[in-house]
Every structure is written in C-alpha cells, then in structure tokens.
Amino acid sequence: MVRLRWLGHAGFELGIDGKCIVVDPFVSENPSSALKLNDIGHADIVAATHAHFDHWPDALKIAKRDRAPLVCISDHKAAAIDAGVEEVVSVNVGGTVKIKGIDIHCTAALHTGAPCGFVFSGEGGSVYHAGDTGLFGDMALIGEMYRPAVALLPIGGKFTMGPYEAAKAAELIGAKVIVPMHYNTFESIKQSPEEFRRLTCKKAVCEVVIIKEGEALDI
Ligand SMILES: [Zn+2]
Secondary structure, rough: OEEEEEEOOOOOOEEEEEEEEOOOOOOOOOOOOOOOOOHOOOEEEEOOOOOOOOOOHHHHHHHHHHHOOOEEEEHHHHHHHOOOOOEEEEEEEEEEEEOEEEEEEEEEEEEOOOOOOOEEEEEOOOEEEOOOOOOOOOOOHHHHHHHHOOOEEEEOOOOOOOOHHHHHHHHHHHOOOEEOOOOOOOHHOOOOHHHHHHHHHHHHHEEEEEOOOOOOOOO
C-alpha cells in the first residue's frame, strides 16, 4: 500500500514502507494554498523535480527543518548546499538511488531548467511523479519498466501538459490510479479535473482520483 497526501500544486507527501517522502512542496508562496509549512509531516526524504519557484524553495526548507536528504538533479546540488541543506543526493536522468530502503529512479521530463520526474518504489508499491512536463512517448517505457501503481500527472496546460495530453500520458503509463496535479494554483493554469477524468476514461483503463488539498488517499 502507498499513501498519498496532496499538498496542493505539485506537492505530495508519499508514504511508502513507513517512510514519508515529501515531493515538490509549494505552500509558503502559494496564493491558493491554505496549508503552512508546519502542516507538512516530518520528511524522511525530500525530492525536488526542478528548481523553479513553485517546486524548490519549500523543498529546501523542509529538508533543513527535518534534516532530511534532498534528492535533486545534479545541476541543482550546489544551490541546495549553498542554501544550507546538509545532505544532497544528486541524480540524473536514467539513474536510480536507494535511500532509506526506497528506490528513487530519475526520469526525463520535458520542461526548462534541468527538470526531471521520479519513480519512488518500495515493497508496498511505487509512485511516478512526472514533475513539470510535456507529453513524451517514452512515458510508455516508464510504465513498462517500473510499473507504478500510481501516476501523478500535471494537467494545468500552458507550462505543462493539459488534460488532453495528460489523458494520453495516462494511457501510455498504464498505472491503475492517476492523480492530477499542477492545476488551478494560478489563473493561468485553470483546468477542470473532471474534464481530465472524462478524457482519460475514454483512453485508458484506470481510475482518475481527484484529491483535495490536504487530503490523503491509500492505494
Ligand atoms: Zn511548476
């Protein structure tokens, strides 16, 4: 079983094998979030998919607060160390690291600023966090190779996939559960998750679960 808790935008707490992995938290400067940093649980591991403002600063804060290792792409390691993070585990696309028993595989993501996605795998299951990305065909390989039970996909459009592209991504990945993210935080990425669900259910055999900010889901 894996536990997901949506922190709004692309932020999640992932519970796998009793470890809490905080990915891309964005609450401090998030205009649409009711959460505060203190509402985010103690992290055993922090992961950041890239260093843009809506993914990175709170990841540094949580890593420092909880003295947790921060996993990020190697281009961002120096910035994390400069910011005072004690332990930075750098990875790059195609590589895997094991931290506290969790395998963390770094996937490609189509975006700017040295981006990536991650597949987090443990005994209890695996979760693919796509990061900020456009659609790409090799998402099918991520599904085939790592068999994530859950895929977290951006649907906001403009800066990432929108619902139309993310529905195709869901088909390619083949995860049983798809959770939309990275939408409605700003006016410019306003989307209907119900429309995403409708488009996805035409293409893929999966369940689209729309989580409210702060809510948790066991899968
Ligand atoms: Zn973003």
